[in-house]
Amino acid sequence: MSPKSDETLLEKIDEIDKYPTKAAAWNYRISYKGVLAMGYFHLAAIYGLYLSITSAKSATILFSLGVTAGAHRLWSHRSYKATLPLQIILMLFQSMCLQYTVINWVRQHRLHHKYSDTDADPHNASRGFFFSHLGWTLVEEHDEVTKRITQIDVSDATSNPVLRFQKEYAYPVIGMMCFVLPTVIPVIFWGETINVAWHVNMLRYALTLHGTFLINSAAHIYGNRPYDTNISPTQNTLVSLAICGEGFHNYHHTFPWDYRAAELGNTLLNLSTMFINLCAWFGWAYDLKTVTDDMIKARARKTGDGTHMTTYMEVNK
Structure with a gap:
């Protein structure tokens, strides 16, 4: 392969690896x-x-x-x-x-x-x-x-x-x-x-x-960020009411592998977690992944906005 071909290949790799911008100028095509x-x-x-x-x-x-x-x-x-x-x-x-x-x-x-929430996100907030x-x-x-x-x-x-x-x-x-x-x-x-x-x-x-x-939209714009202020997703109670528990979005983007998608499951608003728990009781759902309380508290202390009540009370004893 010629040096020129090598340079072209490296340019293409760099172009792919370059992280997308938040909202660069874009000509919308209907x-x-x-x-x-x-x-x-x-x-x-x-x-x-x-x-x-x-x-x-x-x-x-x-x-x-x-x-x-x-x-x-x-x-x-x-x-x-x-x-x-x-x-x-x-x-x-x-x-x-x-x-x-x-x-x-x-x-x-x-x-x-x-x-x-970048240009590579299909619904970039x-x-x-x-x-x-x-x-x-x-x-x-x-x-x-x-x-x-x-x-x-x-x-x-x-x-x-x-x-x-x-x-x-x-x-x-x-x-x-x-x-x-x-x-x-x-x-x-x-x-x-x-x-x-x-x-x-x-x-x-x-x-x-x-x-x-x-x-x-709303859960990426309006609400608190008790677990990570470095990301856009928020905790939005109204969204949780509307969509059966998915409004605990700051938690979900911080810990996406937690099947509860909310701290402690928040089963009062989180019908999806209740459904999975019921299926687990029947033996249809298993190997449910969660996050430990200590990990949640540590992350909230480190990157949260202070609205995580458990952390707030412990820090201010």
Whole structure:
């Protein structure tokens, strides 16, 4: 190889290794597919809200409150292990949400953690609330995302037969779980109209999306940082209320391998932890990873903002 070729190769390596900026100047390219999809889902959800108030049966509204678990704590962070029956259930729950396949979700989420709040983060909170909440779905990916996502290792996910099945049959599996069954079941079992069932389901889907998006936006901008002030994620009680415990985000980004995603589980607001604990009681979830109290306190003392009450009381004895 010639010296010139060596120099070119080194320049390419340096370009890849260079850490992405927080929010460099960027010419947004509108994703018309994203605009059309989000436009329809939100208009349908607004109509679904109207129907929920005026004509939907109460059973239809209750049925449309979805449950999600697995893609985040189990497969993205491998914070616990699950038996085959639980994995199938969690894969089907995730399919109800239409947020990529699990394999794609894991790849995007690991990229988010590795380059959080930089241009390589798909929903970079450094670009403001709207972009990190919804705007990132309306534009083409930043070049840093496109470049670095190929470096993310998801071999554990792609080798999982349950997740491979979902990816191979993504359209029928996700279509059935997210759109067909939530529409057909109310029609068959309690005589709901197709129009009402469909639009109330669109409301469910939109609420699920916005619940997840609040973690990307509000929980990266507003709140306290009791464990690490050097990162953007925060502790946000309102987000925890909206999304079943994922608002303890400063804790989660500090200790991403903890299956509880919150100190001591915070089970009052953390329904996902309660669900995993219940599955562990049945023997379906096991090898649950946690962080010791001493490690939590030491980290809060070292890098926290002083709002961690246990540390605050000990330091000020």
